Amino acid sequence: RIDPARLTARLDALAAIGAIDGGGCCRLALTDEDRAGRDRVVEWMRELGLFVQIDAIGNIFGMRAGRTDAAPVMTGSHIDTVRTGGRYDGNYGVLAGLEVVRVLNEAEILTRRPLCVAVFTNEEGARYTPDMMGSLVHAGGLSLAEALAARGIDGTVLGEELARIGYVGDMAVGTIRPHAYVELHIEQGPVLDLEGVTLGAVDSLQGISWQELTIAGQSNHAGTTPLRLRHDAGLAAAAITVFLRELARKMGGNQLATVGKLDLVPNIINVIAQRATMTVDLRNTDEAQLLEAERRLAAFTADLAQAEGVTITARRLARLEPVVFDAGIADRIERVAGRLGHSIRRMTSGAGHDAQMMARLCPSAMIFTPSVGGLSHNVKEFTHAADLQAGADVLLHTLLELAEG
Amino acid sequence: RIDPARLTARLDALAAIGAIDGGGCCRLALTDEDRAGRDRVVEWMRELGLFVQIDAIGNIFGMRAGRTDAAPVMTGSHIDTVRTGGRYDGNYGVLAGLEVVRVLNEAEILTRRPLCVAVFTNEEGARYTPDMMGSLVHAGGLSLAEALAARGIDGTVLGEELARIGYVGDMAVGTIRPHAYVELHIEQGPVLDLEGVTLGAVDSLQGISWQELTIAGQSNHAGTTPLRLRHDAGLAAAAITVFLRELARKMGGNQLATVGKLDLVPNIINVIAQRATMTVDLRNTDEAQLLEAERRLAAFTADLAQAEGVTITARRLARLEPVVFDAGIADRIERVAGRLGHSIRRMTSGAGHDAQMMARLCPSAMIFTPSVGGLSHNVKEFTHAADLQAGADVLLHTLLELAEG
Ligand SMILES: NC(=O)NCCC(=O)O
Ligand SMILES: NC(=O)NCCC(=O)O
Numbered sequence: 120r121i122d123p124a125r126l127t128a129r130l131d132a133l134a135a136i137g138a139i140d141g142g143g144c145c146r147l148a149l150t151d152e153d154r155a156g157r158d159r160v161v162e163w164m165r166e167l168g169l170f171v172q173i174d175a176i177g178n179i180f181g182m183r184a185g186r187t188d189a190a191p192v193m194t195g196s197h198i199d200t201v202r203t204g205g206r207y208d209g210n211y212g213v214l215a216g217l218e219v220v221r222v223l224n225e226a227e228i229l230t231r232r233p234l235c236v237a238v239f240t241n242e243e244g245a246r247y248t249p250d251m252m253g254s255l256v257h258a259g260g261l262s263l264a265e266a267l268a269a270r271g272i273d274g275t276v277l278g279e280e281l282a283r284i285g286y287v288g289d290m291a292v293g294t295i296r297p298h299a300y301v302e303l304h305i306e307q308g309p310v311l312d313l314e315g316v317t318l319g320a321v322d323s324l325q326g327i328s329w330q331e332l333t334i335a336g337q338s339n340h341a342g343t344t345p346l347r348l349r350h351d352a353g354l355a356a357a358a359i360t361v362f363l364r365e366l367a368r369k370m371g372g373n374q375l376a377t378v379g380k381l382d383l384v385p386n387i388i389n390v391i392a393q394r395a396t397m398t399v400d401l402r403n404t405d406e407a408q409l410l411e412a413e414r415r416l417a418a419f420t421a422d423l424a425q426a427e428g429v430t431i432t433a434r435r436l437a438r439l440e441p442v443v444f445d446a447g448i449a450d451r452i453e454r455v456a457g458r459l460g461h462s463i464r465r466m467t468s469g470a471g472h473d474a475q476m477m478a479r480l481c482p483s484a485m486i487f488t489p490s491v492g493g494l495s496h497n498v499k500e501f502t503h504a505a506d507l508q509a510g511a512d513v514l515l516h517t518l519l520e521l522a523e524g
Numbered sequence: 525r526i527d528p529a530r531l532t533a534r535l536d537a538l539a540a541i542g543a544i545d546g547g548g549c550c551r552l553a554l555t556d557e558d559r560a561g562r563d564r565v566v567e568w569m570r571e572l573g574l575f576v577q578i579d580a581i582g583n584i585f586g587m588r589a590g591r592t593d594a595a596p597v598m599t600g601s602h603i604d605t606v607r608t609g610g611r612y613d614g615n616y617g618v619l620a621g622l623e624v625v626r627v628l629n630e631a632e633i634l635t636r637r638p639l640c641v642a643v644f645t646n647e648e649g650a651r652y653t654p655d656m657m658g659s660l661v662h663a664g665g666l667s668l669a670e671a672l673a674a675r676g677i678d679g680t681v682l683g684e685e686l687a688r689i690g691y692v693g694d695m696a697v698g699t700i701r702p703h704a705y706v707e708l709h710i711e712q713g714p715v716l717d718l719e720g721v722t723l724g725a726v727d728s729l730q731g732i733s734w735q736e737l738t739i740a741g742q743s744n745h746a747g748t749t750p751l752r753l754r755h756d757a758g759l760a761a762a763a764i765t766v767f768l769r770e771l772a773r774k775m776g777g778n779q780l781a782t783v784g785k786l787d788l789v790p791n792i793i794n795v796i797a798q799r800a801t802m803t804v805d806l807r808n809t810d811e812a813q814l815l816e817a818e819r820r821l822a823a824f825t826a827d828l829a830q831a832e833g834v835t836i837t838a839r840r841l842a843r844l845e846p847v848v849f850d851a852g853i854a855d856r857i858e859r860v861a862g863r864l865g866h867s868i869r870r871m872t873s874g875a876g877h878d879a880q881m882m883a884r885l886c887p888s889a890m891i892f893t894p895s896v897g898g899l900s901h902n903v904k905e906f907t908h909a910a911d912l913q914a915g916a917d918v919l920l921h922t923l924l925e926l927a928e929g
Contacts, residue, residue, distance in 0.1 A: 202790040203743050203798065245792045308748030327747065329793060338608050340900040341782035341805045342732065343713030343874030346772055348898060353783055354769050360762030367751055377746035378758055379788070379795050385607040386785045387650045388734060388803040388841070390901040393608065398793040400746045436793070469748030493753060495745040496795040 121218050121511040123504045129214040130507075133159060133198065134206035143498025144206050148199040148241035149177070149277065154284035156198045160213060160238055167220045169236065172295075173288025176266055177240040177281050178253045180295055183220055185233040185522065190481075192230075192521045193297035194219070194514060195237030196304060196473060197253070201245040205500020207507075211488075212303045213238050215511040219518060230522035232298055239473045240281075246271045248329060249437030254476035256292050263292050272380075299448060299521045300477035303486045303514045305502050308469045309493025317461045317509050319487030322449040324468040324475045325373075326409045328401040329437035332359065332420065336429040338385060338393035350428040353383050353392035358427075362419050363399065366412060374412055375402040375469070398436070404467055406440050442475040445482035448521070452486055455516045461509045470495075486510050486517070526623050526916040528909045534619040535912075538564060538603065539611035548903025549611050553604040553646035554582070554682065559689035561603045565618060565643055572625045574641065577700075578693025581671055582645040582686050583658045585700055588625055590638040590927065595886075597635075597926045598702035599624070599919060600642030601709060601878060602658070606650040610905020612710045612912075616893075618643050620708050620916040624923060635927035637703055644878045645686075651676045653734060654842030659881035661697050668697050677785075704853060704926045705882035708891045708919045710907050713874045714898025722866045722914050724892030727854040729873040729880045730778075731814045733806040734842035737764065737825065741834040743790060743798035755833040758788050758797035763832075767824050768804065771817060779817055780807040780874070803841070809872055811845050847880040850887035853926070857891055860921045866914045875900075891915050891922070 136159065137152035139145045146152040161179060164171050169181030182191065196212025216236035223230070239257070244250025247269040255261045267278030281287050306312075311319055336352035356378075363376035377400040384394040399416065403409040420431045449465065456463040468475075468485060477483045488510040491501040541564065542557035544550045551557040566584060569576050574586030587596065601617025621641035628635070644662070649655025652674040660666045672683030686692050711717075716724055741757035761783075768781035782805040789799040804821065808814040825836045854870065861868040873880075873890060882888045893915040896906040 201792050201795050203792075203795065244794065248793070250794070306748070307745045309750065309753060325747070337899075338902045339898070340712045340875055340902075341784055342730070342780065342807050342876065343711070343900065344780075344898060345714070345777070346769070346780070348714060351769075351782075353786060354765060357762035357765035357783070360759060361766050364751070364756075364759050372750070375747065375749075375751070377756075377794070377796060378762070379746055379793050379797060380791045381758060381786065381788055382791070383784070383786055386787070387606050387608075387901075388653070388784050389649065389655070389782070389805055390606050390608065390784050391782060392784060393902070400794055402747050470745055471747065493744070493749060494742075495748065496792075497743045497745075497798070 121222060121508055121515060123508040126214060126218050126507060126511060127504055129217065130206055130210060133210050133214065139498060141498035144200045144204045145202050146198065146200045147202060147246040148243065149280035149284055153199055157286060160198060163217055167217060167224060169220065172290045173286060174290040174292045174294065175263055175288060176253050176256045176292050177286040177288065178257055179238040181236045183234040185230045187231055189232045190296055190298035191233035191235040192518055193235040193237055193300045194302060194518060195239065196302055197239045197242030199241055199243050201243050201496045203496065203498055205495060205497060207305045207500055207502050208307060208495055209242055211305055211507065215303050215514055218511055219515045222515060230519065232522040234518060234522055235295060235297065242473055244437065247277045251471050251473055251476050254473035258476040258479040259293055260476060260479065297481045299481055300474060300483040301448060301486065301514060301517055302472055302474040303510050304472060305495065306487040306490045307495030308490065310466060311487060311489035312491055312493055316464045317506055318456050318463040318513060319466040320449045320452040320463055321468050321485035321487055322444045322446060322465055323404065324442045324472065325402045325404040326406055326441040327437060327439045327471050328409055328413055330399045331434045331436055332397050332399060333432050334395040334429050336393055339391045341389040341391055344391060349391055351391045352395040352429055355423055355427050355429050356381055356395035356397045358423055359420060363416065366415055370408065370412060373404050374408060402469065404441055439471060439475065442478050444478055444484040448482055448484035451520060452484060452513060452517050456513045459512055459516065461513065486513055526627060526913055526920060528913040531619060531623050531912060531916060532909055534622065535611055535615060538615050538619065544903060546903035549605045549609045550607050551603065551605045552607060552651040553648065554685035554689055558604055562691060565603060568622055572622060572629060574625060577695045578691060579695040579697045579699065580668055580693060581658050581661045581697050582691040582693065583662055584643040586641045588639040590635045592636055594637045595701055595703035596638035596640040597923055598640040598642055598705045599707060599923060600644065601707055602644045602647030604646055604648050606648050606901050608901065608903055610900060610903060612905055612907050613712060613900055614647055616710055616912065617708045620919055623916055624920045627920060635924065637927040639923060639927055640700060640702065647878055649842065652682045656876050656878055656881050659878035663881040663884040664698055665881060665884065702886045704886055705879060705888040706853060706891065706919060706922055707877055707879040708915050709877060710900065711892040711895045712900030713895065715871060716892060716894035717896055717898055721869050722911055723861050723868040723918060724871040725854045725857040725868055726873050726890035726892055727849045727851060727870055728809065729847045729877065730807045730809040731811055731846040732842060732844045732876050733814055733818055735804045736839045736841055737802050737804060738837050739800040739834050741798055744796045746794040746796055749796060754796055756796045757800040757834055760828055760832050760834050761786055761800035761802050763828055764825060771820055775813065775817060778809050779813060807874065809846050844876060844880065847883050849883055849889040853887055853889035856925060857889060857918060857922050861918045864917055864921065866918065891918055
């Protein structure tokens, strides 16, 4: 059994690094705060007797030896956050992994397979795209060179920042090939909280389409330029934003669309914007529907460009098809939860997770705990200590079973 | 007659200060670039024998003595620019004023009334609002204390920046009360260029309503938050932007609406925006129509706030009623232009100008020259040298007539 007080103490200690008003965290990937968080987690891994290895993209692996050298069972997540992040997203999965190790150490249990706790680089994609980058590189879905060359929203280059914080490891990427991967994470959505169910056995994850649209118009005077002579990049960005909400509404419950980032140039009250740069985040559990949403967006922007006399160019930032997890592991998670007396339901994941990349390498699935009010990527993100414990207990026993297999 | 080569040389020299790519200028009010521009103009004024006085808001007045001490005839404009400004907006009016003085000096003409060339502080409103601030304070429409306390888009305080660049003058604001004010300016709109007319005799100026809207929503995860649970500040800002364009279109040719500035927080691809701050620039030649546009915007934002579950608060940045200039001076400008053989038409001004503030103190009007392609607040802003000369010639002879009156 996991000790909830010890888990909470670790969550608090990590949340103090990059703490922001309201109880949240700002620990963008490969910043000084990320470095400080990594240093703390590595220190904890060493205290627990884990053998720490770091790979060339900065993924951290803490290995606990087994009775044999068979392929390890892996758990883990990430510790980077968005700019207005909470303290559970990612951190919970990593720190619960450490608590699992502590419980096994104290009970002097040696599993047949080694156990590995992973911390993946840049899962959020908030500073560098694509998201889930460390696990994607690990799984061979993105080359190391491309990942290192990624340019951040602040103009920095990922490889340079990784070197600066001292996390370019010696291990080649993709070295560790696990037998199975189980990730514990807060739901980050409203389902479990609304239904009053304690846990989710996650058996699928929706597809993600990220694009950056750049709209080039013409700056001109707000007081003298008739509507028909305007080429307003800001107006075009607004029209796309409104269109996307409407599109998602019309396509129904499984289609989501979000414009989270928008920058105007010159961004002055009495100047029509000459340039707008915006992001588009489209998600759907169904690949055909996701393709349809992308197609309709492209048709809309083509018409709009003509009507407003602007040019609109799209750059792909990330594109991930929906993933189906391993049903056997999801079944196992359900059984373990039932045995421990926790309510659980099968569900899909709205957010992207490192598990979706690991699923390319080995049987994988996830365990979700409720997010109060469905809030995440918000400083008010919150999960009750009892739910944190329930999730960690199910993780512990699921890993134990898999490590004997 | 004005020497166009000398006028152009001055325009080039001033445009070199704060020069940006494409031939434009970035000389935001009270920055180091503005200081350098002011220093240059003051130096030129002294070379021409003008008596230079600076008031407490940093307005610069260069006085040329007359045969009597009667109230002076004033011309002038501003030398601050927007971030992506051109080289004519404002600068032309100031430098043409200096060329008028040079012609009179060389011809050894002493007018009955003194002549005064004014450079008003922060006309653009691009860094500090309201716009036309220096002339508004001069005319008594805004207290000196309020103006000095204005906070800039970069967080600076106007009074501190004015002191920093050394332009807090000894003269009390509003000291100089002119007999008449004539401002020469590029049109900044398409009318003269489209119609092939050389000059405009400006007899009115449309009303300006500037507001800042702050939208408070809730940040949440783009992948997990169903549409109905979103409180998306970015979507609300987009809906307002699209509404305003539609409103202006429906209200007809005289209503303009522009959203030039928009900032999202946290501005991250996979986070629903928790806050949006946007500006709204509404203009109309008719005060009743302008009030109607403001009213409809307020009604729309109230409904939208309810529908999206966000709060929307408005802060007024500037509000100026339409102005009717002195018909006598506009008639005189037309007559002078006719005598000099230039085509001219009566017109209204879409942009705000210092003349609209001076009109509170004395009979005032403006002379416009064509803007090629109607471009302004754009680095490509351009007016042909022959038109620059025509405008300056008409200014010279209009000022000469007024200074004898
Ligand atoms: N879990 C999580 O927030 N991942 C970031 C990628 C995404 O936007 O889904
Ligand atoms: N002339 C000019 O651009 N003035 C700035 C104020 C406005 O936006 O009209």
